[in-house]
Amino acid sequence: MTLFHHLGKYVLLLKKVFAKPEKARVYYKQTIREIETLGINSIGIIAMISVFMGAVITIQTAYNTENPLLPTYLIGLAARDSILLEFSSTIVALILAGKVGSNIASELGTMSVTEQIDALEIMGINSASYLILPKIIALMFFAPFLTLMSMIIGIFGGWAAGTSVGAVTTTYYIHGIQYEFIPYYVTYSLIKSVVFAFIITTVSSYHGYFTKGGALEVGRSSTKAVVHSSVVILLFNLILTQLLLS
């Protein structure tokens, strides 16, 4: 029953979020600000994780394919497909759920317990729309860039690690990443990243917006935002994979 209660409340919040904005110019400015806060400020962590992710995938693949019957370019191919299909969209989304999700929930939670959201309502401003809509647009717009960046950096990290430990040569690695490349995999990954961005921003905003109490509750909302966003991302990963790849 509690699940349905939350689901209903979440849908009603979204209805309020997607109401007609009071003044488009103010929302535009806010969206630009959110692109910086949620998107550009995440470049560093995504880049760092992608390098190591690519490196580990390559070394693990090399370790598991130490068989003379298997071609060496398989390492590059496996690294490419793992990064493109799963890591750069889903793992990056899970990392964003941690970084951006907790940021959104704690920001809105603090605003709620310090009556800043009430202040917006009293001014006659649709607080849900003003605070949440720019975050949704900003992350849905920027997440594909982060995913593309993660793909490139991940593949580069794989090459750097693979060649430096002598697991694969540059020639074989490049041959592997070019071998039977399916461009649709990139599209599939980008579609997932947009959906995941929507999940992260809305689920985290839901938890932050309805925070009641004090500092303790803000912390709890932040944790719930990360956990619930991650679970929903994994669920939708399964659904989208079935829908887009089968």
Place this chain on the structure above:
Amino acid sequence: MIEVNTLNKSFNCVWVLKDITTRFSRGKANLIIGRSGSGKSVLLKSIVGLLEIDSGEILFEGQNFTRMNFAERKKIRRKFGMLFQGGALFDSLTVYENISFNLDFFTSMTKKEKQKRVKYCLELVNLKNVTHLYPSELSGGMKKRTAIARAIVMNPSYLFCDEPNSGLDPETATIIDNLIKRITLELGITTVINTHDINSVLEIGDNVLFIHEGQNWWEGTKEEIFTSGNEELNDFVFATEIIKRIKPPNTSI
């Protein structure tokens, strides 16, 4: 004028407000007083629509606020100014941005006009050279003044103040009280103040509503408090030893 008719509000089947009926007059400082937990904050939040009431009516100049939908409420709320207990200033914005926030949203003023308006509001609350500061850089009194400036920037018809001088020293509290009173008179607005500060009551209380156990227990002017024989009101107002000397229990002056 604001009219409240037979307002009832409960939380989880516990009645917090019971059959509250009252009027808040224009151009006057209308005070809601009562002990902690008596329901005065709930009443104030119910009046402005931050809490949905169980039954009853709230009318602003005859318009039934309780029956309005979200869009209609938004329209009428643009006539509201509210001073929250903690100020509720937006942390990420400077004093200037906090005050001009409403102007950005609801007016087509030029940058110069906005600057002029913000400057006027800051002068009204006696604040200078703070426009570039963030709320975290302000003292408690300065935060309250900034919040008042933000509340009046749109020339509101109604000003609601929730514990305007909580956490302030007596001198600053008196300054804030007098400021609210002056703004009420100068702008001719309906001001509703929720407080349990007796100094405020005696200083600026044109009309006083005493809430006890969620009910409208007593109503009158600050002068009438001295002649009232209401036991609960006297216990609340004349609780301290110093004030008891002004009026001993169960007596009228």
